[in-house]
Amino acid sequence: MWLPLPPILRVFRLCLLCWLGVGGVQAFTQRSWEEAYSLANETVQQLTQAEKLGLVIGVGEWSSRCVGNITPPSRSITLSSTTLTIPPICFNDGPAGVRLVKEVTGFPTGINAASTFSRRLMRARGVALAEEFRGKGVHVLLGPAMDIMRNPKAGRGWESAGPDPYLNGEFAYETIVGIQSVGVQACAKHFIANNQEHWRYGLSADVDDRTLHEIYWWPFMRSIDANVSSVLCAYNRFNQTSSCHNEALIGSNGLLRQGGFQGYVVSDWGATHDSASDNANAGLDMEQPGDFLLIGGGVYGNGGLNNAVNDGDVSVTTLNEMVVRVLASFLRLGQDSDYPAINFDAQEPDGSGDLNLGISVRSEAHTALTREIGAASAVLLKNDRTTTTGSDSGVTVRGLPVAQERIKTIAIVGQDAKMPNLDCNSLGECNDGTMSVGWGSGTNSLQYIVPPIDAITEFVGNSATITSSLSNDLSAGPAAAKGKDLAIVFANAMSGELGAYDIVDGNMGDRNDLDLWYKGGSLIEDVAAVCNNTVVVVHSVGPVYLEWSTHENISALIYAGAPGEQTGPSLVDIIWGAVNPSGRLPFSIAYDEDAYGTEIVYNSLGFPTITYTEKLLLDYRYMNEQGIAPQFEFGFGLSFTTFSYSSLSIASSGGSKVISFNIANTGAFNGTEIPQMYLGFPDSAGETEKVLRGFDEVILAVGEMRTVSMSISQKEMSIWDVPSQSWVKPSGTFTVYVGASIKDIRLTGSF
């Protein structure tokens, strides 16, 4: 059941019960890192070697009720201040909802959280996700992902926040703070330069030091600011060495520890290679799943770490440090008291089996938040709105928002509008129906998905007649649309994680191209040829070609991304205007793949080396340097209203700069503006013209004006200086650009 809510409620609705810890979530005590480390140190002194090993080695892929687990000591440990009982620490996917479990919410994906450009919603999503993981007894949420979308076809790009490091960093920070505020450990992944699916189990990403710091490391740095509990080392090699035994990355003098990371490093499932000592001495704290997968693994497991300690190849001190880091993260979030027991069984994802207690962790608040983020992440790319004149002036005749009193015949066209085939499999390779999430371990439960056809039919009720053609058939679609007051055409493109079976419509994780699937582009053009009020909805995991959108009969285009289970209701909110669109593109949409300047390596004789020769120049940075104009630029998105910007001022505050300006709603609809701030470095810095350094969500009623402030920290004004191995603020003049997208700059200043 869903009901449209007035926009004002939607805007101010935060999950108050969630914040207060009511509604199934127990109160818990967080400790400081110091307290947690001290307790963990005291604990490790009392453990036998077998008990220590149990805490850092997974129990095996098929032996756990979670996606991963460890073996805790079978006894309680008496400490000076408390008695500690360590449970089997449960690790589970995924970053958009609890996977392999029933009675959970299918939350919006990371890329849609990014499209909101709303820190409020990013954090609220983290809180809500974690409430469900906690409710199911999961201690470690395997996310968020913060892999940079180096190429738009990258299979898992939709799990994180796109090609911009600052946006990924803010997304990672807010998500982790949200997750951990509920007492659930977050796991920053995939460390690092894990940017394509083909050959991922061994390709080497070779990245120069400056690029690594400014692009790929940036969101991990923000994760450490958020006190992230764990980091997942990736499948790929980095600079020719496996990420999970790469000292330059995870060693005591490596990137993570030098960056202040205090949690533990856990391997991606099967990402361990070579000997136990190679990994332990390089800084890998925990191996998952602990046994052998075809691709690797079973390095600490199968007696490997035990033998290495007995032989002296791994010192007892090192083993103790590994255990202490795992325990400190667990203790810091207070997971030793009042934590719900595991009440599901990932080995029985259909919900059967004795260990599934069928406990629902869904809530009205989570459904409402999913719907709110779905609507707030929908990007309105085109709106040719015509309105009535005369006595009833201002009512929409064509375009959005649809006026219920004017539109009496509606065609719904395309297989993306219908219920997906939910029996596809637990990896989510469902593309027969609406696309709300990609496939693989980042997928979520589709059990309660509300497809567009259902939501629209329920909303429209008796106010209009609906004709539908829920396939991509090029004759039936136009036949349904011909002569209708409104045709809404749906099309999609999907991608996911590479695994043994994960080839969907010929795409092996990474997409093969940037076309809409199943001739979606042709379907749209054929419908537009017969209906002069064609509204197009695109569900996609990332950039797709939209060159057909200039068609004169396409009155509106909504890029809805991969919005999670409330896909239908969130679109109703946008199309009929209960919510004024405020989503923004977290990437550029170009006319040609070459505009992105990078390529997926599909074909190789063995694991390739991929040298990141483009350096800093991804997406808008590359297009700007090459003088390529995208069809829709980074940060772009329309509203039903208009906003004016004025009065830019720049002040200093300590080492930071504070940028202030006014925004007023000058149009006829209440709405939310997403002002963006781009920084232009002095020429000597070697940066492109403008890089994102700020954004906000500003809610404005008609005629209302607000002052917005954004600050730029010293680090955000710095570049990574390789010789000094430090962040250095270049000398010279900085330019501040404030606007509604990277191309729509309204105010400029300098310091």
Ligand SMILES: *[C@@H]1O[C@H](CO)[C@@H](O)[C@H](O)[C@H]1NC(C)=O
């Ligand atoms: C705990 O032990 C680690 C090394 O094992 C050490 O670095 C740390 O300072 C200790 N912390 C406390 C609070 O004793």
Ligand SMILES: *[C@@H]1O[C@H](CO)[C@@H](O)[C@H](O)[C@H]1NC(C)=O
């Ligand atoms: C990776 O290799 C590049 C090229 O040799 C080098 O500049 C960079 O410092 C290396 N990074 C790490 C973390 O090892």
Ligand SMILES: *[C@@H]1O[C@H](CO)[C@@H](O)[C@H](O)[C@H]1NC(C)=O
């Ligand atoms: C991270 O931990 C430090 C030290 O315990 C604390 O001062 C800081 O407020 C924490 N930050 C967040 C975002 O939790």
Ligand SMILES: *[C@@H]1O[C@H](CO)[C@@H](O)[C@H](O)[C@H]1NC(C)=O
């Ligand atoms: C659009 O098509 C309808 C009939 O389907 C027609 O009545 C209307 O005049 C057309 N509008 C325009 C602007 O061509």
Ligand SMILES: *[C@@H]1O[C@H](CO)[C@@H](O)[C@H](O)[C@H]1NC(C)=O
């Ligand atoms: C637009 O739609 C009308 C029908 O309403 C059709 O006659 C016309 O040919 C269409 N225009 C184009 C360019 O396809």
Ligand SMILES: *[C@@H]1O[C@H](CO)[C@@H](O)[C@H](O)[C@H]1NC(C)=O
């Ligand atoms: C617009 O916002 C104002 C102030 O919050 C509110 O009073 C008014 O009802 C809103 N208008 C609409 C159409 O939602």
